[in-house]
Amino acid sequence: MSTPETPTTIRLAVIAGDGIGPEVVAEAEKVLDAATAGRGIRFDKTRFSLGAARYLETGETLTDEDLEAIRGHDAILLGAVGGVPGDPRLKDANIERGLLLKLRFELDHYVNLRPSKLYPGAPGPLAEPGAIDFVVVREGTEGPYVGNGGSIRRGTPHEVANETSVNTAFGIERVVRYAFDLAERRRNKLTLVHKTNVLVHAGGMWQRIVDAVAAEHPGVAVDYLHVDAATIFLVTNPDRFDVIVTDNLFGDILTDLAGAVTGGIGLAASGNINPDGAFPSMFEPVHGSAPDIAGQGIADPTAAILSVALLLDHLGLRDEAASVTRAAEDDIAARDGSSRSTAQIGDAVAARLQA
Amino acid sequence: MSTPETPTTIRLAVIAGDGIGPEVVAEAEKVLDAATAGRGIRFDKTRFSLGAARYLETGETLTDEDLEAIRGHDAILLGAVGGVPGDPRLKDANIERGLLLKLRFELDHYVNLRPSKLYPGAPGPLAEPGAIDFVVVREGTEGPYVGNGGSIRRGTPHEVANETSVNTAFGIERVVRYAFDLAERRRNKLTLVHKTNVLVHAGGMWQRIVDAVAAEHPGVAVDYLHVDAATIFLVTNPDRFDVIVTDNLFGDILTDLAGAVTGGIGLAASGNINPDGAFPSMFEPVHGSAPDIAGQGIADPTAAILSVALLLDHLGLRDEAASVTRAAEDDIAARDGSSRSTAQIGDAVAARLQA
Ligand SMILES: CC(C)[C@H](C(=O)O)[C@@H](O)C(=O)O
Ligand SMILES: CC(C)[C@H](C(=O)O)[C@@H](O)C(=O)O
Numbered sequence: 001m002s003t004p005e006t007p008t009t010i011r012l013a014v015i016a017g018d019g020i021g022p023e024v025v026a027e028a029e030k031v032l033d034a035a036t037a038g039r040g041i042r043f044d045k046t047r048f049s050l051g052a053a054r055y056l057e058t059g060e061t062l063t064d065e066d067l068e069a070i071r072g073h074d075a076i077l078l079g080a081v082g083g084v085p086g087d088p089r090l091k092d093a094n095i096e097r098g099l100l101l102k103l104r105f106e107l108d109h110y111v112n113l114r115p116s117k118l119y120p121g122a123p124g125p126l127a128e129p130g131a132i133d134f135v136v137v138r139e140g141t142e143g144p145y146v147g148n149g150g151s152i153r154r155g156t157p158h159e160v161a162n163e164t165s166v167n168t169a170f171g172i173e174r175v176v177r178y179a180f181d182l183a184e185r186r187r188n189k190l191t192l193v194h195k196t197n198v199l200v201h202a203g204g205m206w207q208r209i210v211d212a213v214a215a216e217h218p219g220v221a222v223d224y225l226h227v228d229a230a231t232i233f234l235v236t237n238p239d240r241f242d243v244i245v246t247d248n249l250f251g252d253i254l255t256d257l258a259g260a261v262t263g264g265i266g267l268a269a270s271g272n273i274n275p276d277g278a279f280p281s282m283f284e285p286v287h288g289s290a291p292d293i294a295g296q297g298i299a300d301p302t303a304a305i306l307s308v309a310l311l312l313d314h315l316g317l318r319d320e321a322a323s324v325t326r327a328a329e330d331d332i333a334a335r336d337g338s339s340r341s342t343a344q345i346g347d348a349v350a351a352r353l354q355a
Numbered sequence: 356m357s358t359p360e361t362p363t364t365i366r367l368a369v370i371a372g373d374g375i376g377p378e379v380v381a382e383a384e385k386v387l388d389a390a391t392a393g394r395g396i397r398f399d400k401t402r403f404s405l406g407a408a409r410y411l412e413t414g415e416t417l418t419d420e421d422l423e424a425i426r427g428h429d430a431i432l433l434g435a436v437g438g439v440p441g442d443p444r445l446k447d448a449n450i451e452r453g454l455l456l457k458l459r460f461e462l463d464h465y466v467n468l469r470p471s472k473l474y475p476g477a478p479g480p481l482a483e484p485g486a487i488d489f490v491v492v493r494e495g496t497e498g499p500y501v502g503n504g505g506s507i508r509r510g511t512p513h514e515v516a517n518e519t520s521v522n523t524a525f526g527i528e529r530v531v532r533y534a535f536d537l538a539e540r541r542r543n544k545l546t547l548v549h550k551t552n553v554l555v556h557a558g559g560m561w562q563r564i565v566d567a568v569a570a571e572h573p574g575v576a577v578d579y580l581h582v583d584a585a586t587i588f589l590v591t592n593p594d595r596f597d598v599i600v601t602d603n604l605f606g607d608i609l610t611d612l613a614g615a616v617t618g619g620i621g622l623a624a625s626g627n628i629n630p631d632g633a634f635p636s637m638f639e640p641v642h643g644s645a646p647d648i649a650g651q652g653i654a655d656p657t658a659a660i661l662s663v664a665l666l667l668d669h670l671g672l673r674d675e676a677a678s679v680t681r682a683a684e685d686d687i688a689a690r691d692g693s694s695r696s697t698a699q700i701g702d703a704v705a706a707r708l709q710a
Pocket of ligand 1: 583
């Protein structure tokens with residue numbers, strides 16, 4: 001164990017989920033075991049059957065009992081949740097809001113951490129990508145995601161639907177502080193992304209808080225981009241970014257785009273983090289359940305494996321985290337274009353850890 | 356004149372604006388003149404001094420008199436408005452909300468039309484772009500742009516700032532109908548982009564209205580993408596799109612990204628259209644005032660020139676519009692990498708029209 005505070009037994013909640021979720025989680029667990037074997041760390045795992053399959057079986061999305069039980073863990077590993085798009089039986093379900101977002105909100109995952117790196121050997125869509133290596137710190141508990149919307153005269157020609165983005169100084173300051181701390185451990189550069197010229201109230205508050213926290217971090221170079229301009233730079237000049245801090249919705253958009261420019265969301269890992277430690281943090285690949293390729297054993301488990309690295313890091317197991325990242329990177333670098341199964345990739349990464 | 360309804364005299368409001376605005380507008384006018392010379396069309400132009408420069412001089416952004424005078428025109432040609440970012444004298448100005456968005460809202464520009472095409476010869480950032488040729492139909496008068504926000508306890512640790520996205524069936528149906536009509540004149544494919552899994556009320560209404568209008572257009576293939584996924588496809592598979600219909604904010608983001616993948620927003624044109632003809636429509640390059648390169652005569656006027664093509668098309672001058680597009684495309688195709696001034700590009704396009 002790398003730090004004394006690390007518990008010997010780690011209570012891990014595993015939510016494999018739907019579609020390719022269980023397939024990639026199996027490989028992530030394989031790698032987790034390989035990375036921690038013989039190091040005095042025991043994982044006490046509880047498996048939660050949650051997602052579209054569970055909903056179709058029981059009508060339940062996330063019960064209070066599930067949530068309570070999950071709360072009692074040190075961390076959560078999640079594969080992917082969500083059924084087949086357009087499945088009429090899921091019409092009233094909204095697994096995303098009722099399960100995924102509910103977990104993020106109830107467990108106060110105010111940092112949604114999404115590293116983006118163009119690994120040597122990973123084929124990306126850009127002709128001249130440069131050296132891409134940045135982290136998006138996406139706020140996870142506020143903004144347009146709060147579910148503060150409604151409609152009147154639904155289904156009539158006079159329907160009006162509102163959605164309110166709710167933003168607090170408390171919520172912004174804590175995630176901004178996290179982002180500055182992260183920038184100081186990286187290349188000392190922070191970019192705020194928002195749309196301050198249109199969303200003047202929320203954007204103005206973000207800008208003022210970033211300015212205030214920046215004054216305490218004189219070593220960090222700070223700049224600002226409107227979200228539309230940020231998408232341009234992500235494809236023309238992605239090497240300009242180090243740490244991006246942004247709101248929940250802009251972070252959602254930018255990280256999918258970032259995943260695409262760094263070789264696909266098959267490689268993009270994420271952590272839904274409660275830095276205070278009051279609640280378990282949750283680690284998941286950015287990709288979804290991909291029902292179209294589920295059950296074939298062809299999904300790339302790398303995003304789930306890299307999420308395990310974020311999980312280990314969060315638990316203070318920094319050496320183990322670094323080994324997993326290195327093993328996954330080496331695996332990517334060694335790719336020769338021949339196709340491997342989900343399990344073959346997991347085996348290969350695990351083997352590198354045992355070597 | 357290509358259609359009988361076209362007026363012989365066209366009252367054109369010209370808002371050259373700030374930064375490179377006047378430079379690119381000069382070339383756009385040159386091309387407009389060349390395209391219509393000897394065709395019995397007279398432009399009766401009124402020049403409006405609006406933008407950051409006017410604000411700094413007079414403290415005015417857009418007076419009621421200006422707005423009233425602009426209303427009396429058949430169309431508006433706009434360069435770009437906005438001062439130097441961070442200019443302390445503009446701190447309280449918000450030229451974007453007070454001028455650009457005010458014009459779009461007051462003149463009911465509910466269709467923000469943004470074609471994206473990878474012209475032969477235009478260098479883009481993608482390694483394998485495919486044949487990119489789509490149009491984003493961005494709603495222009497609703498959504499998160501309505502300015503329905505506010506904050507309490509401003510500047511304190513207890514500040515809360517809300518921004519409300521307002522969406523109406525009336526507003527969505529009219530822009531969706533426009534998009535379907537456009538798809539029928541193109542390749543019969545329409546993609547709705549939203550975030551229905553999170554913004555369930557606004558997104559649900561968009562989806563229901565698209566479904567209803569789709570039933571009247573059985574020849575149009577309709578699909579749906581979440582905005583995050585749409586950004587992925589814009590870099591991995593942009594040739595999958597024909598017509599995209601989306602809300603004001605998502606359209607803002609997607610069109611900057613689309614501009615980037617098709618060789619830069621130096622080429623991206625746009626129309627802020629009131630299809631009912633109750634108010635003059637406004638045509639402008641997607642790019643901003645770019646104060647960093649202003650006054651050097653190096654800005655590419657192509658986006659402004661292509662905006663003139665949209666303007667001519669909107670006025671029913673279809674042949675003239677097509678000639679301008681063709682001349683601009685030919686100019687792009689003939690580029691050999693040597694640098695030309697703003698005026699040289701304008702001259703070259705105008706010369707092609709005279710030939
Ligand atoms: C599934 C969806 C609710 C989710 C989000 O929007 O946050 C996903 O896109 C993500 O980025 O994790
Ligand atoms: C300047 C800004 C208000 C504007 C917008 O957000 O619509 C611009 O980005 C655009 O796309 O025309």
